[in-house]
Amino acid sequence: MDNNRAYPWSWWYLLLLAEFIPALWVPFYNSIEPSWLGIPFFYWFQMAVVIASAAATAVVYLATGRAG
Amino acid sequence: MQLNWVALTVFILFFGFITWLGFAAAYWRHGDLNQLHEWGLGGRRFGTLITWFLLGGDIYTAYTFIAVPALAFGAGALAFFAVPYTVIIYPILFIVFPRLWYVSRKHGYVTAADFVRGRFGNRWLALAITVTGIVATMPYIALQLVGLQVVIGAMGVTGEGFVGDIPLIIAFIILAAFTYSSGLRAPASIAIVKDLLIYVTAFAAAIVIPIQLGGFGKIFAAVPAEKLLLAVPQGQTTGAYSAYATLALGSALALLLYPHTMTATLSATSGHTVRRNAALLPAYTFVLGLLALLGFFAVADGVDKLPEFAEGFRQYKNNFAVLALFLHNFPSWFAGVAFAAIGIGALVPAAIMSIAAANLFTRNVYREFFHAHITDKQEAQMAKWVSLIVKFGALIFIVFLPLQYAIQLQLLGGIWIIQTLPAVLVGLYTRWFNPWALLIGWAAGTFVGTYMAVSVNFAASYPLAIGGWTFPGYTALYTLILNLVIAIVLTPVMNTLGAKPLDQTAAADYYA
Numbered sequence: 001m002d003n004n005r006a007y008p009w010s011w012w013y014l015l016l017l018a019e020f021i022p023a024l025w026v027p028f029y030n031s032i033e034p035s036w037l038g039i040p041f042f043y044w045f046q047m048a049v050v051i052a053s054a055a056a057t058a059v060v061y062l063a064t065g066r067a068g
Numbered sequence: 069m070q071l072n073w074v075a076l077t078v079f080i081l082f083f084g085f086i087t088w089l090g091f092a093a094a095y096w097r098h099g100d101l102n103q104l105h106e107w108g109l110g111g112r113r114f115g116t117l118i119t120w121f122l123l124g125g126d127i128y129t130a131y132t133f134i135a136v137p138a139l140a141f142g143a144g145a146l147a148f149f150a151v152p153y154t155v156i157i158y159p160i161l162f163i164v165f166p167r168l169w170y171v172s173r174k175h176g177y178v179t180a181a182d183f184v185r186g187r188f189g190n191r192w193l194a195l196a197i198t199v200t201g202i203v204a205t206m207p208y209i210a211l212q213l214v215g216l217q218v219v220i221g222a223m224g225v226t227g228e229g230f231v232g233d234i235p236l237i238i239a240f241i242i243l244a245a246f247t248y249s250s251g252l253r254a255p256a257s258i259a260i261v262k263d264l265l266i267y268v269t270a271f272a273a274a275i276v277i278p279i280q281l282g283g284f285g286k287i288f289a290a291v292p293a294e295k296l297l298l299a300v301p302q303g304q305t306t307g308a309y310s311a312y313a314t315l316a317l318g319s320a321l322a323l324l325l326y327p328h329t330m331t332a333t334l335s336a337t338s339g340h341t342v343r344r345n346a347a348l349l350p351a352y353t354f355v356l357g358l359l360a361l362l363g364f365f366a367v368a369d370g371v372d373k374l375p376e377f378a379e380g381f382r383q384y385k386n387n388f389a390v391l392a393l394f395l396h397n398f399p400s401w402f403a404g405v406a407f408a409a410i411g412i413g414a415l416v417p418a419a420i421m422s423i424a425a426a427n428l429f430t431r432n433v434y435r436e437f438f439h440a441h442i443t444d445k446q447e448a449q450m451a452k453w454v455s456l457i458v459k460f461g462a463l464i465f466i467v468f469l470p471l472q473y474a475i476q477l478q479l480l481g482g483i484w485i486i487q488t489l490p491a492v493l494v495g496l497y498t499r500w501f502n503p504w505a506l507l508i509g510w511a512a513g514t515f516v517g518t519y520m521a522v523s524v525n526f527a528a529s530y531p532l533a534i535g536g537w538t539f540p541g542y543t544a545l546y547t548l549i550l551n552l553v554i555a556i557v558l559t560p561v562m563n564t565l566g567a568k569p570l571d572q573t574a575a576a577d578y579y580a
Contacts, residue, residue, distance in 0.1 A: 016159035023152035024316060026309040030145075030298050038285025042297055046151045047357050053155045054350035057162055061347050 140363025144295025
C-alpha cells in the first residue's frame with residue numbers, strides 16, 4: 001500500500017463531472033413519455049442514470065489504476 | 069392494531085441474532101479496543117466489502133427507507149430527488165475522500181475536526197467544525213428511532229404513554245451496550261445482516277407487488293397526475309426544477325460532511341477501497357429508487373383507505389404507508405423480515421452516528437481543551453461514555469418531544485453541516501483560506517441559513533428573489549455560497565492581521 005503512487009490528474013475524471021449533468025438536468029426528464037413498461041420517463045430515466053453513473057465511475061476507477 | 073405474532077416473532081429472532089452479533093463483533097479482526105482508532109474506526113482495516121456495507125448502512129438509513137416512500141406517497145415526484153442525490157455523492161466521494169483518508173492515516177486523524185486543526189492550526193475553527201458535527205448528528209440519530217418506532221407500532225406493539233415506549237427503550241439499551249463494548253465493529257457486522265434483508269425486501273416488493281396490483285401501468289395510472297411529475301415552472305421562476313436539483317446537490321454535499329460519513333470512510337483499509345466503493349455503492353441508490361416507488365404502490369393499493377390501517381395512519385401519518393403496503397401484500401412472516409430490515413437499519417446508522425459524535429467530543433473538545441495529556445486508554449474510555457450519552461439524548465428527544473421538532477432540527481442539521489465544506493473539503497485541496505475568515509464564513513452561513521429556514525417555516529427550499537426572478541432552492545446550498553464568498557473576501561483582510569499558523573500536513577500526505 002505504501003508504494004508512493006499519487007493520484008495525478010487524469011482526463012478520465014471529466015467522466016465523473018459528466019455524471020452531474022443527466023442527474024441534475026431536471027427539465028430534460030420531467031415528462032411521462034417515452035414511458036417504458038408503463039413506467040413514466042421521469043422514473044425509469046433516473047433509475048437508468050444510477051446504472052450509467054455507476055458504470056462511468058467504474059470505468060474511471062479501472063482507467064486510473066486499480067492496483068493497491 | 070392487533071398484535072401480529074408471526075411478524076413479531078420473526079422480528080425478535082432477527083433482533084436476537086444481531087444482538088449476539090453486535091457483542092461478538094468485539095473479537096472480530098481483534099484489536100486493542102482501548103485505543104480510539106480501534107474502538108472508533110475499527111482499526112482502519114475494513115476492506116472493500118465491509119466498507120460497502122458500512123457506508124451503505126450509513127447513507128441509506130431506516131429513516132430514509134420510511135420517509136422517502138412516505139414522501140412519494142404524500143407529495144409524489146419530489147420524493148425521487150433522493151435518486152439524483154445519491155447518484156452525485158459518488159463522483160465526489162471518488163475524487164475527494166481518498167485524499168482525506170491518506171492525510172488522516174498519516175497524521176492519525178480520527179475526525180474531520182482533527183484534520184482542520186492540523187491543516188489550519190486554529191483550535192476555534194476546529195471547535196466550530198466539532199460543535200456543528202455533534203449538533204447536526206443528534207436529530208439524525210433521533211430520526212432513526214422514529215423508523216424503529218413506526219416498525220414496532222406496525223407489528224401491533226402499542227401502549228399508552230410511557231409503556232408504549234418500552235420496546236423502543238429496550239432496543240436502544242441493546243444498541244447502546246454493544247456499541248459501548250464493540251465500537252465500530254458492531255455496526256459493521258450488523259450492517260451485513262441489515263443490508264441483505266433490505267435487498268431481499270426491496271426486490272421482493274418491486275417484483276411481487278406490481279404483479280398483485282396488475283402491472284406498473286395500472287399503478288402509475290392510479291397516481292394523481294399532478295403528483296406524477298414535478299410542476300412545470302410558470303412565469304418568472306425556476307419553480308420545482310431548481311428546488312429539485314439544488315435539493316439533490318445540497319443534500320449530497322451535506323451528507324459527505326456528516327461525521328458518520330467521515331467515520332465510515334476513514335475506517336476503510338485504504339483510499340483505494342474508498343474509490344472502489346464509489347463505483348459499488350450506487351447499488352443501494354437503485355434499491356432506494358425501488359423503495360421510493362413503493363410510495364406509489366401504496367397509493368395504487370389504497371392502503372390509507374383500508375379500515376385496518378386507519379389507526380396506523382392516524383398515529384404515524386404517511387410514514388405508515390410503506391409498512392401498511394407490506395402488511396397488506398406480504399404474508400406475515402415476510403412482513404416480519406421487512407420490518408426487521410428497517411428496524412435493524414435504524415440501529416446501524418444510529419451506532420455509527422453516536423460513535424462519530426463521541427470521537428468528535430473526545431478528540432476535539434475534551435483532549436483539545438481540557439485534558440491535553442490524556443492516555444490512549446482514557447481517550448477510548450471517554451469516547452465510550454460519550455457514545456452512551458449521545459444515544460440517550462436522542463432517546464429522550466423522541467420519547468418526550470413532538471416528532472416535528474426532530475424533523476425540523478434534522479433539516480437545520482443539513483444546513484449547518486454544509487457550512488463546514490470550505491474548511492474540510494476545500495481545505496483538502498488548498499490552504500489558501502485564512503482560518504479566521506473560514507470561521508466568520510461558517511458563522512454567517514449558519515446564522516443566515518437558520519434564519520432563512522425559520523422564515524419559510526422549515527420548508528427545505530427557500531424562494532430566493534433576484535431581479536424579478538424567483539429561484540426556489542435548498543437553503544443549505546444558498547447559504548454555502550454566502551459562506552464561501554465571505555471566506556474568500558475576508559481571507560486577504562485577515563491575513564494582514566497576523567501570521568498564518570503552521571500547516572501540519574505536507575502535499576505528499578494526501579495520497580498513497
